[in-house]
Amino acid sequence: xxxLRIRYSAEPPGALETAGGIANAxxxxxxxxxxxxxxxxxxxxxxxxxxxxxxxxxxxxxxANPAHHSxxxxxxxxxRVVFAQGEQTxxxxxxxxxxxxxxxxxxxxxxxxxxxxxxxxxxxxxLSGERHAGRWVDVGTPQRLAxxxxxxxNA
Numbered sequence: 543x544x545x546l547r548i549r550y551s552a553e554p555p556g557a558l559e560t561a562g563g564i565a566n567a568x569x570x571x572x573x574x575x576x577x578x579x580x581x582x583x584x585x586x587x588x589x590x591x592x593x594x595x596x597x598x599x600x601x602x603x604x605x606a607n608p609a610h611h612s613x614x615x616x617x618x619x620x621x622r623v624v625f626a627q628g629e630q631t632x633x634x635x636x637x638x639x640x641x642x643x644x645x646x647x648x649x650x651x652x653x654x655x656x657x658x659x660x661x662x663x664x665x666x667x668x669l670s671g672e673r674h675a676g677r678w679v680d681v682g683t684p685q686r687l688a689x690x691x692x693x694x695x696n697a
Contacts, residue, residue, distance in 0.1 A: 565648035580636030
């Protein structure tokens with residue numbers, strides 16, 4: 543009813559991790575950059591912004607560090623993502639725009655985390671990013687999901 547067509551890439555038991563799963567799904571994604579959104583986040587980031595990041599190999603959306611991840615993941619120098627530095631860290635929001643080429647060297651069916659690819663792109667100076675200052679919630683635990691559900695029902 544919404545004009546959507548859903549295709550999915552099956553993974554073996556135990557899964558392929560994020561980078562492995564994306565690499566496995568590349569034949570379904572085509573040649574254009576694509577948006578990746580973690581299934582366990584809630585946010586008000588403007589998804590139309592993804593189309594403005596299509597000229598980069600990888601572009602991350604980051605947020606202020608939540609209480610459960612106070613150390614953060616990375617830092618920003620302008621629009622360039624750099625390794626975490628002291629108190630100026632940010633947390634990867636689970637939102638990113640990737641070029642298919644970013645995953646081209648991962649064999650289909652390989653188990654691989656995303657972080658090594660992000661670290662290599664940081665070292666090469668090719669990972670861009672932005673800070674989202676709006677609403678973002680990691681609902682990755684039953685407790686945080688219940689809290690958000692209660693908040694939204696009472697809104």
